[in-house]
Amino acid sequence: MELIEYSCRDLLSWLERGELTAEGLTRAYLQAIHQRDPRIRAFVYVSEVEALEQARRVDEKRRQGQPLGKLAGLPVAIKDVLCTKGVPTTCCSKILQNFLPPYDAHVIERLKQEDAVLIGKTNMDEFAMGSSTENSAFQITRNPWDLERTPGGSSGGSAAAVAACEAPLSIGSDTGGSIRQPASLCGIVGLKPTYGRVSRYGLVAFASSLDQVGPFGHDVYDVALLLEVIAGHDHRDSTSVPAPVPPYRANLEEAVRPLTIGVAREYFGEGLDAEVEQAVREALNVYRRLGATIKEISLPHSKYAVATYYIVATAEASSNLARYDGVHYGYRAKRFDNMIHMYSRTRGEGFGAEVKRRIMLGTYVLSRGYYEAYYLKALKVRRLIKEDFDRAFAECDVVAGPTSPTPAFKIGEKTANPLAMYLSDIYTISCNLAGIAGISIPCGFTKNGLPIGLQLLAPPFSEDKLLRIARMYERETDWHLRRPKLT
């Protein structure tokens, strides 16, 4: 294995023992970016100079015997939706193309405090709206396992960066599956924390009651490490919860016993690819062999999750994105007749098609005469979806199923049909509506060599248990050790 292909547990131990320097490691990843990213296109911005400076500072601190952070010397790639002081933050939108944030997001502050090396910003669907990263205003990211296919989305750049070994860790955001679905399609681990676990301060808002920031890594340990760093209370986000952050890595190897895994029959219905189903059923057998009880359950309102989501998320987005007005920051149209025309032309020229579509849908469902029939109705169904999970978690520790109904799809395959694209999030969306935690871990490959992901969903603030349960499976399998062949 090449250096860049190792996971953080190994990299950290070599760094600690002085067998590897942060600068050397950072150079290795920068070289991988130079070699591989022209094909993958995971990054929209590479902080080459700053990253090397940061790495040298970490090496210097280590030489002087100063205390070091948990991520000392590890490069981390950041989805371009998090504000990074003085580093472009575009949300891959033309409307924010020249935006240089005057402050760091809470998550970025935490990464810096723990001596991470911020290596660059990654591609995404514009404003995190999409499931394939094809809605980026700047570039198309390719799946490292098959360059003809998408990496999923919306955090497709962050997932592809780790899968292609251009960074050992990355940060994404998940509003309806935008961490778990690309993790699944790229064969890595991705975790959506409980709503309120990670501060959203400095995360560019899409749908504020659903958005969460979360980690990507090659394995469960790496994701636990990164979650330890980014989780925790921050008074600048009033929805961030002041619950203590457990040391997620400390008892990762302890199996959860007894363990009851709920399998929702609704997650194995029409539209599920046969190879995906087989891999997920085989994963359940692994848990069975480990002594888990597999219990069939029902989440009866699952079939309404996508519809509920596309009302709630677009309504919130239509309000959140009102801030792009050509006044405070970002793009402003060159020619206009008056103030209102300045707004509408700026937004008409600055936003891409999917963002416009969602703002329009959100505006429509909130407009007079439709608010009750759509928005209020969706909020009621949202409660029913959450209550389905409350009932499920009363009798099982986690709910397991496929992360995505299909493996990675072809570039261009779903762009003409927004609804077909929305349905690729059918298994991940409920988790955000219910505010619970979810993880996707590699559980196999199709015969064409495309990764398959297993999704585990857990009650609020039980990430420690969720990670341990994920690790139980990982220890029995070697899917997480595979790397795509890229030279």
Add this chain to the structure above:
Amino acid sequence: MPLKPEEVRWVAHLARLECTEEEIGLFTAQLNDIVSYVNQLQEVNTEGVEPLSHCLPIHNVFREDTPGVSLKVDEALANAPARKGDFYAVPAVLD
């Protein structure tokens, strides 16, 4: 009750989104697809169900009103497309 292009044009106006006629045509078709899909929610019995706007058991969060450091004027205005002195510059609001 399918959306007509006039309604889509009205929604675009409410959202302050300038759209070409071609976009209005495309969005009318696509929004109709999506709206007819989300209409399946009407079949769910939600009588007596309280709306859920977020999942946390919190309602309001207070903290001490302690003064902190704010952005300097130049930092706050650095990203503005147009600036006049210490203010954001906008086109005339009144004719």
